Amino acid sequence: MPEGDTIYGAARRIRAALVGKEIASIETPHARFARDRWPERLSGRAVHAVDSRGKHLFIRFDGDLTLHSHLRMSGWWGVYERGRRWGRSPSRAWLVIRTDRHEVVQFGGPVLELMTDSRSRFDHRIARLGPDVLAEEFDEAAFLRRLREDDQSRGLGDALLDQRNVCGIGNLWKAEGCFVAGLDPWRRLAEVSDEEALTAVHAVRPLMLRSAEGGGHVREPMVFERHGRPCPRCGGTIRARGQGDDNRTTYWCPGCQA
Ligand SMILES: [Zn+2]
Numbered sequence: 001m002p003e004g005d006t007i008y009g010a011a012r013r014i015r016a017a018l019v020g021k022e023i024a025s026i027e028t029p030h031a032r033f034a035r036d037r038w039p040e041r042l043s044g045r046a047v048h049a050v051d052s053r054g055k056h057l058f059i060r061f062d063g064d065l066t067l068h069s070h071l072r073m074s075g076w077w078g079v080y081e082r083g084r085r086w087g088r089s090p091s092r093a094w095l096v097i098r099t100d101r102h103e104v105v106q107f108g109g110p111v112l113e114l115m116t117d118s119r120s121r122f123d124h125r126i127a128r129l130g131p132d133v134l135a136e137e138f139d140e141a142a143f144l145r146r147l148r149e150d151d152q153s154r155g156l157g158d159a160l161l162d163q164r165n166v167c168g169i170g171n172l173w174k175a176e177g178c179f180v181a182g183l184d185p186w187r188r189l190a191e192v193s194d195e196e197a198l199t200a201v202h203a204v205r206p207l208m209l210r211s212a213e214g215g216g217h218v219r220e221p222m223v224f225e226r227h228g229r230p231c232p233r234c235g236g237t238i239r240a241r242g243q244g245d246d247n248r249t250t251y252w253c254p255g256c257q258a
Contacts (some may be wrong), residue, residue, distance in 0.1 A: 001073050001156070001170055001171065002055060002071045002075070002076070002170075003055065003073075003168065003169065003170030003171075003172060003173055003208075004052070004054050004055055004133055004134055004167065004168020004169060004170070004173070004208060005134070005168070005173070005208035005209070006211075007052045007055050007056070007057050007071070007077075007211040008052050008134045008168070008209075008212045009116075009210070009211070009212035009213070009214075010052070010057060010077040010079075010180065011050050011051055011052040011057055012050075012212070013050075013077075013121065014050045014057075014059065014077065014079055014205065015050035015051075015190050016079075016081050016219070017046040017101070017102035017104050017213075018050060018059065018097060018102075018104060019048065019049065019050060020046070021046075021047075021099040021100070021102075022045065022046075022099060022100065023042075023045070023047065023098070023099060023171065024098045024099055024129070025096075025097075025098045026038060026042050026043070026075075026095075026096070026097050026098075027039060027095070027096040027098075028092070028094065028095055029090070029093050029094070029218050030094045032115075033094065033095075033096075033112075035157075036114065037089075038114055039128065041065065041112075041114065042061055042065065045060065045061040045062045045063050045065065045067060046062050046097050047059055047060065047061055047062075047097075048060055048061070048062055052134075052142045053126065053129060053132050053167060054124060054129055054132055054163055054168040055070055055071065055163070055170070056068065056069070056070050056125075056129075056237060057069045057070075057071075057077070057166070058120055059097075060117060061121075064116050064117045064118070065114060065115075065116065065117070066113055066114070066115055066116070066117050066119075066120040067095070067112065067113070067114055068108055068111065068112070068113050068114075068120050068123075068126075068146065069109070069111060069112050069123065069165065070109070070110075070111035071106075071107070071108070071111075072110055074108050075106065075107060075108040075109045076106070076107045076108065077104070077105070077106055077107075077216060078087060078103075078104070078105045078107065079102060079103075079104050079105075080102065080103045080105070081101060081103075081173040082098070082101055082102060082104060082208025083102070084101060084103075086103075086105060086226065088107045089107075090106045092108050093097055093105050093106070093107055094106045094107065094108065094109055094112050101163035103186065108144075114197070122170075122255075126247050129143065129163055129164065129167040130143060130163060130164050130166045130167050131145050131166060131167070132142050132160075132166075132167050132168050132206065133166050133168040133169055133173075133201060133204065133205055134168065134205065134212070135242060138201065138205065140198055142152070143165065143166050143197075143198075143201065144194050144198070146161045146164060146165045147159060147165050147189065147197055147249050150164075150165060151188060151189070152188065152189045152190040153188050153189070153190065154188065154189050154244075155185055155186045155187065155188060155189075155243055155244065156178065156183060156184070156185055156187050156189060156192050156197070157169075157174050157178055157186065157243055157250045157252075158185075158186025158187075158243050158245075158248075158250075159189055159245075160174045160177065160185075160200060160201075161174050161244065161246075161248060162177070163221065166201060168202060168208070169201075171224075171248050171249070171250075172221060172224045173204045173207070173208055174223055174248075174250065175221070175224045175250055175251040175252065176203075176204060176207060176221055176222060176223065176224055176229070176231070177200040177201065178200055178201050178206035178250075178252060178257060179222050179223045179233075179251075179252065179257060180204065180207070180222070181196065181199040181200040181203045182199075182256060182257055182258065183196055183200055183257055183258070184203040184252060184254075184257045185201070185204060185243065185250045185257070186243070186250075186257055187253075191242035199209075222251055223238050223251040223253060224251050225240075225251065225253060226238045227228050227240035227251055231256060232251035233254040234253065234256040235255070236253050236254065236255025236256065237255075238251055238252070238253050239251070239252060239253070239254060
């Protein structure tokens with residue numbers, strides 16, 4: 001599942017391909033967009049910005065129109081040189097933006113919508129997001145405020161996954177962040193100090209940035225999906241168990257995460 005680092009990296013590649021470039025064509029091959037007339041509505045408009053917030057991605061066109069995307073579990077962004085073979089089946093393409101040199105393709109979704117720029121900033125799904133773990137300056141105060149407003153009986157790992165507390169961290173980086181910080185993901189928020197909560201976020205941020213550099217592919221997890229194997233720090237056995245209302249599997253080492 002794409003997490004914040006994947007989207008951050010995709011935004012950077014899409015930005016390089018589209019901003020300041022002449023858009024040759026825009027297509028929406030999927031039937032669900034047949035009546036939306038995006039090709040006509042976006043025709044002749046340049047892309048002036050591409051940005052991400054957590055797992056949301058925005059392609060901003062001149063004239064106050066923004067494409068908003070969220071890939072959820074199965075979607076994918078591809079940026080290809082013209083003529084290169086796409087990494088996924090063309091039958092799954094929802095959006096294709098072409099320039100002289102590149103094809104930018106969103107495969108699957110499920111969220112792809114065209115909205116005004118201002119709505120993209122105030123839409124409730126976006127406005128309620130917590131501070132972005134990959135923002136140039138992470139807003140520690142806002143993160144701690146939201147964390148303390150949350151249910152303090154909640155486990156730290158579960159709380160870090162909630163995009164209203166901090167956005168961009170998914171299941172992989174939740175597990176890795178708790179591990180690097182030496183914190184038990186099951187510890188209740190009431191028993192986690194502000195300093196410890198910040199340690200988990202600061203632990204994960206450089207790893208996510210490095211992963212984004214590698215297009216979201218450079219990931220060598222220390223505990224994620226390594227249950228039953230030895231912990232790289234203490235040699236204990238890594239465990240796995242579902243956590244929170246969504247029962248997302250968390251991975252941790254009981255030997256060195258307290
Ligand atoms: Zn360990």
